[in-house]
Amino acid sequence: MANNQSITENAVFFRVNFGLMGNSTQVSNREVLKTDANTKLLKIQKTLLESPELEAIKTADGKLRARVAKLCLPYVDMGIMLALNSDLPELENILKDYQETRNGLVDTYVSFYPQRVEEAKVKTQELAAELNIPFDVLWNSASYPDVFNVRKKFRFDWQYLSFMTPESLKLQGMYEQEQAKAAEKMSQAADEITLLMRSTLAELVNHLKESLEPNADGKPKRLFASAVTNIQDFVKSFSTRNITNDTELDKLVAEISTLITPELHVDTIKKDESFKASILAGVSAFGQSLNALVEEVPGRKFKEALY
Numbered sequence: 001m002a003n004n005q006s007i008t009e010n011a012v013f014f015r016v017n018f019g020l021m022g023n024s025t026q027v028s029n030r031e032v033l034k035t036d037a038n039t040k041l042l043k044i045q046k047t048l049l050e051s052p053e054l055e056a057i058k059t060a061d062g063k064l065r066a067r068v069a070k071l072c073l074p075y076v077d078m079g080i081m082l083a084l085n086s087d088l089p090e091l092e093n094i095l096k097d098y099q100e101t102r103n104g105l106v107d108t109y110v111s112f113y114p115q116r117v118e119e120a121k122v123k124t125q126e127l128a129a130e131l132n133i134p135f136d137v138l139w140n141s142a143s144y145p146d147v148f149n150v151r152k153k154f155r156f157d158w159q160y161l162s163f164m165t166p167e168s169l170k171l172q173g174m175y176e177q178e179q180a181k182a183a184e185k186m187s188q189a190a191d192e193i194t195l196l197m198r199s200t201l202a203e204l205v206n207h208l209k210e211s212l213e214p215n216a217d218g219k220p221k222r223l224f225a226s227a228v229t230n231i232q233d234f235v236k237s238f239s240t241r242n243i244t245n246d247t248e249l250d251k252l253v254a255e256i257s258t259l260i261t262p263e264l265h266v267d268t269i270k271k272d273e274s275f276k277a278s279i280l281a282g283v284s285a286f287g288q289s290l291n292a293l294v295e296e297v298p299g300r301k302f303k304e305a306l307y
Contacts, residue, residue: 007190010243011073011084012160016095018061019155023048025143048143049116050123053109057154060105064098073241074196080161082193084240095158106154110147117144190244195294197241198249202290204231205256205283212269212280225266232262248293256286 024045071091073082083091121139128135145153208227214220235257242250259282269276 007082007186007193007243011082012088013080013082013162014091014158014160015080016065016068016158017155019153020057020061021054021150021153023051023054025140027138046124046138049113049120051109051112051116053105053112053116057102057105057109060098060102064094067094073193073243074200082189084243086240099156102154102156106151109154110151113147113150120144194244194246194249197244197246198290198293201231201234201249201253201256202287202294204234205287205290208260209280209283209287212276212283223266223270228260228264228266228269231256231260232264235260236262248296252286252289252293259283259286 024047027044027046068081068091071083071087071094073084124139125135128138131138204227208231211221211223211227235253238250238253259279269279
């Protein structure tokens, strides 16, 4: 089913790394709760800083992750992603541009950091007074490093990964063993890519089906353009993204493209009830076929589909 060699020929594994300053610390349960009860099952966390600058970095990181994930092939393995060789120039540009953007956000965070620490200290003093506990129960100056060390906590980089077996292992008699491990990992990767490609399309088709079906009261649901365009985008890019040579999915994608054509517009579906019914019948049948394909993947794992 899956062609393992085509993965390494047509795509590359990589990881994006984000470094952030932590923004919480644990405080003493006993001191805060003032009880002799066993509080081992409880953890009281204190936010270190109220920093919109830090939230801006987290938000930007999240958007970057989503953008990169959309560009990449659907593959999930402990933060490792998979990109087509043809997409590497675009990926590099995205990451390099974001590196500059993030550096600017970090500069802003660092410039406001001393002010935010002082604000946090005042608020902690007020909270300690309200709780009638010593200030140092809630405040640990070690949790607030100086500006120089704060900046070092922020990093953003990426690396391309290889699962090739080092030749040096031949001297240790471990080469064949590690080669077998690498081959097994690639086989698992191929199966997972196949599964996620299939389940992604199944999810998109089933979503369109549900959107076309009436509510329990018989009234039509709101049909968003994305329910159609997401399938069109998947179909359009499938030939280049099908690096495991999934012939079964390829056949089904070709059939779907005759129903959900590139020219199909959501308004056309909305305006013609008989046409809408025919689209619903078609996607219902395709949904069943796709669900069956998902069930066929060996050792399938149910993970969130990415697209």
